[in-house]
Amino acid sequence: MSDAELVVRSTRVITPEGTRAATVAVAGGKITAVLPHDAHVPSGARFEDFGDDVLLPGLVDTHVHVNDPGRTHWEGFWTATRAAAAGGITTLIDMPLNSLPPTTTVDNLRTKQEVAAAKAHMDVGFWGGALPDNVKDLRPLHDAGVFGFKAFLSPSGVDEFPHLDQDQLALSLAEIAGFDGLLIVHAEDPHHLEAAPQHGGPKYADFLASRPRDAEDTAIAGLIAQAKRLNARVHVLHLSSSDALPLIAAAKAEGVRITVETCPHYLTLTAEEVPDGASEFKCCPPIRESANQDLLWQALADGTIDCVVTDHSPSTAELKTDDFATAWGGISGLQLSLAAVWTEARKRGHDLTDVVRWMSSRTGQLAGLDQKGAIEAGRDADFAVLAPDETFTVDPAALQHRNRVTAYAGKTLSGVVKSTWLRGERIVLDGEFTEPKGRLLTRTP
Numbered sequence: 001m002s003d004a005e006l007v008v009r010s011t012r013v014i015t016p017e018g019t020r021a022a023t024v025a026v027a028g029g030k031i032t033a034v035l036p037h038d039a040h041v042p043s044g045a046r047f048e049d050f051g052d053d054v055l056l057p058g059l060v061d062t063h064v065h066v067n068d069p070g071r072t073h074w075e076g077f078w079t080a081t082r083a084a085a086a087g088g089i090t091t092l093i094d095m096p097l098n099s100l101p102p103t104t105t106v107d108n109l110r111t112k113q114e115v116a117a118a119k120a121h122m123d124v125g126f127w128g129g130a131l132p133d134n135v136k137d138l139r140p141l142h143d144a145g146v147f148g149f150k151a152f153l154s155p156s157g158v159d160e161f162p163h164l165d166q167d168q169l170a171l172s173l174a175e176i177a178g179f180d181g182l183l184i185v186h187a188e189d190p191h192h193l194e195a196a197p198q199h200g201g202p203k204y205a206d207f208l209a210s211r212p213r214d215a216e217d218t219a220i221a222g223l224i225a226q227a228k229r230l231n232a233r234v235h236v237l238h239l240s241s242s243d244a245l246p247l248i249a250a251a252k253a254e255g256v257r258i259t260v261e262t263c264p265h266y267l268t269l270t271a272e273e274v275p276d277g278a279s280e281f282k283c284c285p286p287i288r289e290s291a292n293q294d295l296l297w298q299a300l301a302d303g304t305i306d307c308v309v310t311d312h313s314p315s316t317a318e319l320k321t322d323d324f325a326t327a328w329g330g331i332s333g334l335q336l337s338l339a340a341v342w343t344e345a346r347k348r349g350h351d352l353t354d355v356v357r358w359m360s361s362r363t364g365q366l367a368g369l370d371q372k373g374a375i376e377a378g379r380d381a382d383f384a385v386l387a388p389d390e391t392f393t394v395d396p397a398a399l400q401h402r403n404r405v406t407a408y409a410g411k412t413l414s415g416v417v418k419s420t421w422l423r424g425e426r427i428v429l430d431g432e433f434t435e436p437k438g439r440l441l442t443r444t445p
Helices: 077-086 106-117 135-143 166-178 190-195 204-210 213-230 242-254 264-268 290-302 334-347 352-367
Strands: 006-015 018-027 030-036 046-049 054-057 059-064 089-094 123-126 149-152 182-186 233-236 258-262 383-393 412-422 425-429
Touching (some): 006 352, 018 054, 018 352, 054 352, 059 077, 059 334, 059 352, 077 089, 077 334, 077 412, 077 425, 089 334, 089 412, 106 123, 106 135, 135 149, 135 166, 166 213, 166 233, 213 233, 213 242, 242 258, 242 290, 258 352, 264 290, 290 352, 334 352, 334 383, 334 412
Parallel strands (some): 006 046, 006 054, 059 089, 089 123, 149 182
Antiparallel strands (some): 018 030, 054 383, 383 412, 412 425
């Protein structure tokens, strides 16, 4: 490693082969070698020894609503990427809605990229959107480098991003399958939602009843059928209903090209603990019961669920009213996702290699980011340094996202991110940030 510009060392480095004591050499922002722990350090290289803190690949979060431009008072690239970096995330992919304009044309994508370029503390890519009237825009967006296309099968909550009915889904999916693109889907069936009781008010039980599991199950079954018919690539977003797991497992066994994500809040929070009126816990689909959560964890362990992402979906505090029917639905979790998942995972017998697989390796694979998601030669030198046994109590005032509303307030979590590194440069150290160093990513052709 005579050409190394940076050498980092830890007794616990998480590699694709497992956790081991190692020395990692970096040059030109890339990992050039993973060597024995006692490897010689060249005299001209910068050297960092992290001791027993864990060196893991920077997390890749493929489900983030940044809302910039247009709703920057909800969130923006500056604040969102700082929050992500503080939590050990080094790459995020921005969702196409809640910004104005939405990322549904190439011109709108260019607007988003121009806004993000100077504000991103980490690498940022973009999903496109599939709407009833933009089938003609899908291939141009694909050619412009979006990582895939998001669609809703029920109302999205914002008028500028309408959902697809089954015929429109078929048209969009056929177009996307034609260039082997990826459709990522908010899967709740609108007819089941319309038929569910809609009481409104502060009771969480009433809100939970308004977003029944069968809305997810029916939408996922329909999506599987369409994907099978077209041999299309589809991805189920933020799976909440454990009842859908047998459908998904059977589809995978048949060779349907389907992947599935869930989120930290479904894995660590339960319906039983949500206080009435506490709409910081509101998201769609909803946080469900503890027995449902147990089955989601089992599905992660057996591979039915592929990965874990935040679905960071912030708003202003004023929109989080105590009426679950009218409050904005979304959990803000970028800064806390690693610690939240690790806290629960270790209780359930999982180790950090599992967490890295769910939150870095597989999310990188989902987006085709071959340079991300692992500590091995040839990858980007993106790292998080974690003290896994240190704990902290969540103080909303210490969060970096713009509106410091959180469902995790007051919770004690394990896992303190000591520093975060992007392409061999430290971007966060003990809560102190450098100037933005992120790049805009596009899909590799």
